[in-house]
Amino acid sequence: MGGALRALGLSKTYGKVPVLNSLDFDIPAGCVFGLIGPNGAGKTTTIKIMMNILQPTSGSVEMFGVDSRRLGPGDLTQIGYVSENQEMPGWMTVKYLMNYLKPFYPGWDDARAAELVRHFELPLDRELKNFSRGMWMKAALASALAYRPRLLVLDEPFTGLDPLVREDLVNSLAASAGETTIFVSSHDLGELETFATHVGYLHAGRLSFSEEMASLSGRFRQIEVTLATAPGASAEAGWPGEWVRREASGNVVRFVESKFEQERTSNEIRRVFGEAPQVSIQQMPLRAIFLTLARHSGKAA
Amino acid sequence: MISQALHILRKDARYLRGEIVLVLALVALLAYTAAPAAELLALLAMNYLIARVIHAEAIPGYNQFWITRPYRWQSLFGSKILFVLLFMDLPLLAAQIYAIVAHDFSLSSSLPGLLWSQTLYITCLFLPVICLASLTSGLIPFLVTEFIVVAEIFIAVGVVYGHFSWAQFLPGAKPGPAAVDWVRDFFVMAIVVESAAAVLYSQYRTRNSAKGRKTAVLGVAAAAAIFLLLPWPVMMSVQAAISRESFQTSSLKVDLASVKYGAFPGMGPRRGPAPPERICLPLRLNGVPANREAAVDSLSVTLEARDGRSWSSGVTAPIAVESGETIVDASLPVDPAFLMIERAHPLTARARIYLTLFGDPQSATIPIQAGPPVDAINGLQCWAGLLNQLSCRSLFRWPGKRVYARTREGVESFVRTFSYSPFPATLGFNPVETHSFSSGLASKEVTITTKAPLSHFSFEAVLDGVVLDDYTAAAKMRAMQAAPPY
Numbered sequence: 162m163g164g165a166l167r168a169l170g171l172s173k174t175y176g177k178v179p180v181l182n183s184l185d186f187d188i189p190a191g192c193v194f195g196l197i198g199p200n201g202a203g204k205t206t207t208i209k210i211m212m213n214i215l216q217p218t219s220g221s222v223e224m225f226g227v228d229s230r231r232l233g234p235g236d237l238t239q240i241g242y243v244s245e246n247q248e249m250p251g252w253m254t255v256k257y258l259m260n261y262l263k264p265f266y267p268g269w270d271d272a273r274a275a276e277l278v279r280h281f282e283l284p285l286d287r288e289l290k291n292f293s294r295g296m297w298m299k300a301a302l303a304s305a306l307a308y309r310p311r312l313l314v315l316d317e318p319f320t321g322l323d324p325l326v327r328e329d330l331v332n333s334l335a336a337s338a339g340e341t342t343i344f345v346s347s348h349d350l351g352e353l354e355t356f357a358t359h360v361g362y363l364h365a366g367r368l369s370f371s372e373e374m375a376s377l378s379g380r381f382r383q384i385e386v387t388l389a390t391a392p393g394a395s396a397e398a399g400w401p402g403e404w405v406r407r408e409a410s411g412n413v414v415r416f417v418e419s420k421f422e423q424e425r426t427s428n429e430i431r432r433v434f435g436e437a438p439q440v441s442i443q444q445m446p447l448r449a450i451f452l453t454l455a456r457h458s459g460k461a462a
Numbered sequence: 463m464i465s466q467a468l469h470i471l472r473k474d475a476r477y478l479r480g481e482i483v484l485v486l487a488l489v490a491l492l493a494y495t496a497a498p499a500a501e502l503l504a505l506l507a508m509n510y511l512i513a514r515v516i517h518a519e520a521i522p523g524y525n526q527f528w529i530t531r532p533y534r535w536q537s538l539f540g541s542k543i544l545f546v547l548l549f550m551d552l553p554l555l556a557a558q559i560y561a562i563v564a565h566d567f568s569l570s571s572s573l574p575g576l577l578w579s580q581t582l583y584i585t586c587l588f589l590p591v592i593c594l595a596s597l598t599s600g601l602i603p604f605l606v607t608e609f610i611v612v613a614e615i616f617i618a619v620g621v622v623y624g625h626f627s628w629a630q631f632l633p634g635a636k637p638g639p640a641a642v643d644w645v646r647d648f649f650v651m652a653i654v655v656e657s658a659a660a661v662l663y664s665q666y667r668t669r670n671s672a673k674g675r676k677t678a679v680l681g682v683a684a685a686a687a688i689f690l691l692l693p694w695p696v697m698m699s700v701q702a703a704i705s706r707e708s709f710q711t712s713s714l715k716v717d718l719a720s721v722k723y724g725a726f727p728g729m730g731p732r733r734g735p736a737p738p739e740r741i742c743l744p745l746r747l748n749g750v751p752a753n754r755e756a757a758v759d760s761l762s763v764t765l766e767a768r769d770g771r772s773w774s775s776g777v778t779a780p781i782a783v784e785s786g787e788t789i790v791d792a793s794l795p796v797d798p799a800f801l802m803i804e805r806a807h808p809l810t811a812r813a814r815i816y817l818t819l820f821g822d823p824q825s826a827t828i829p830i831q832a833g834p835p836v837d838a839i840n841g842l843q844c845w846a847g848l849l850n851q852l853s854c855r856s857l858f859r860w861p862g863k864r865v866y867a868r869t870r871e872g873v874e875s876f877v878r879t880f881s882y883s884p885f886p887a888t889l890g891f892n893p894v895e896t897h898s899f900s901s902g903l904a905s906k907e908v909t910i911t912t913k914a915p916l917s918h919f920s921f922e923a924v925l926d927g928v929v930l931d932d933y934t935a936a937a938k939m940r941a942m943q944a945a946p947p948y
Contacts, residue, residue: 209524212529212530214524214529214530215524234532234533234534235532236532237530237531237532238532240530242530244525246524246525247525247527247530248525248526248527249527250477250518250527252477261469261473262531264465264466264469265466265531265532265533266532
């Protein structure tokens with residue numbers, strides 16, 4: 162698979178405030194890339210630069226080989242964009258919106274548009290301004306998927322939606338994955354985990370990592386070690402740097418291993434705590450990994 | 463590209479159908495009544511409609527629906543221009559054609575005026591409003607900015623017409639002949655139109671609103687600078703450069719007529735402190751060819767003393783004197799300190815005189831009545847008004863000529879205010895311009911004569927031995943007692 166999205170040294174400052182700091186990523190075509198990070202990390206700025214809504218201060222981002230600053234109408238016929246902040250012409254009905262957008266997109270698929278409208282249970286003759294937030298987001302997504310875009314860019318699409326609507330959206334996105342590369346920023350890690358194939362963690366304008374979801378899930382473990390006696394205050398000095406969110410309570414030590422490999426991690430535990438301690442190793446959901454990273458990054462900062 | 467523009471246009475027409483109906487109704491009202499209130503309402507409604515249609519795809523901002531959709535900028539801009547042409551310019555054109563037909567003017571001879579007025583609407587009226595709308599993201603910022611711009615225009619106009627004493631130092635605030643106002647207005651509008659076009663190109667092509675706003679501010683500043691700082695002599699020079707005929711000024715001579723011809727404006731009974739003493743120099747112009755009529759548009763006078771001291775009036779409006787000769791009164795508010803020292807000494811007066819020669823007369827004698835207007839010449843229609851005064855109307859603008867009315871009894875009068883502008887229309891929604899003559903009608907027939915401005919030029923006259931004391935109000939009183947002037 163060729164690269165769908167590639168950022169090279171992407172930086173953005175507002176006045177003197179840096180928001181993105183030399184961001185690099187390379188996202189393969191056909192994947193679902195989830196961009197996560199705390200508020201103010203620069204997720205929306207990254208997406209707005211990708212969509213040529215904002216100009217980078219330096220560096221560049223390419224969409225299917227086209228510099229975002231040179232995105233023209235021809236390129237936009239193959240890109241869908243849905244954002245929680247995006248304005249929509251509230252006076253239009255869903256039917257009018259779909260009919261209005263159709264001539265803009267050579268790849269518009271009437272059957273798919275009808276199917277999306279049916280699937281999302283969108284009332285055709287009601288004006289968008291009378292829609293609930295969930296219905297509004299569904300209409301936006303339907304209007305972005307009806308032309309089978311090669312790339313779909315979603316900025317916080319699940320914010321403020323009830324679980325049923327979220328599931329509807331996730332199912333639709335999951336169904337489109339593969340033929341469409343999806344780039345999604347979200348705080349809703351539970352939803353993201355169900356369909357993202359890749360994930361990147363953005364913190365203070367820097368991408369801490371960008372990797373496949375399976376790899377990420379594989380390398381983070383919550384580990385609990387029960388010792389015979391409580392560890393001394395100076396014991397932490399010899400602990401590996403990959404062990405983060407370390408805490409001790411009596412003779413129980415808990416930490417998150419951020420580079421888990423069964424054999425290497427077991428050896429390290431033996432080296433630090435000695436033989437035959439009681440060790441519990443648990444997989445972590447994306448949400449727990451995110452919290453770990455966010456708090457660890459905060460402390461490090 | 464065109465199909466996309468038409469597609470967006472259809473969407474806008476549907477979206478704004480209520481507002482379109484309102485504009486059409488107001489234009490129809492304007493065509494039917496020609497009332498100034500209808501003109502104002504139509505103008506306001508059109509402003510509102512332009513803002514709404516541009517803001518349907520607002521340029522500034524980051525969250526608009528359309529900016530991540532495959533709009534071609536040319537199609538978007540084209541659709542907005544088409545919208546303005548279709549729902550504002552075309553109705554105005556229809557209203558003007560209705561007015562032409564309703565007033566029994568010839569449609570074919572009105573064609574240049576029709577075309578030029580449409581050009582003015584698009585470039586000088588709609589384009590700046592479209593530009594302003596493209597720089598704002600919503601109705602409130604648009605209205606606030608427009609209010610500020612309109613207020614600035616009112617202030618600038620007040621300065622130029624001398625309503626603000628604090629701005630008298632500005633070159634544009636010096637009084638000059640209204641006939642050449644069009645030169646200043648032309649330069650100002652050229653800058654406004656060029657700036658608006660540059661802003662619109664930049665806004666629709668790159669959506670760089672910060673740059674667009676800077677360009678707009680620079681454009682407004684440049685237009686204001688021209689409006690306030692362009693000196694009248696420059697405007698007169700431009701007018702001279704496009705004269706139909708050249709004229710050898712060496713044949714012209716100027717001398718001083720009797721102080722009896724001094725007008726001494728504002729010297730009558732008045733309340734409050736006495737104004738500074740004025741000196742009136744009645745300048746008599748000799749050497750004007752017999753087939754030409756001279757009109758002094760403006761003049762400036764510099765008084766030079768033997769010791770090198772001098773005082774200059776700047777460009778000032780002369781007062782024409784009815785005398786059978788070409789005499790104009792230069793009424794000078796001479797600096798009191800200069801006057802006190804030099805009033806009894808012979809001085810040298812250097813007068814720069816800006817002159818227009820009229821000729822090429824055309825006449826038509828028409829029956830005049832209180833009923834329907836009668837066709838005269840140069841597109842004029844004339845009738846007797848309610849107070850039996852002669853009134854005439856013309857399409858799109860008053861002819862750029864002196865228009866005289868002479869009755870069989872020999873009473874002659876003319877319309878003083880007109881423009882030397884070479885353009886066939888002015889910027890106004892009502893295409894009919896009406897003027898009344900100063901004298902009442904005594905007969906049932908009137909001869910309308912027009913004389914075209916053929917040459918505009920300036921020349922300097924040097925008058926030696928001028929003693930200011932001989933040209934004061936007191937000197938005039940003495941001369942009047944000795945012998946009446948006429």
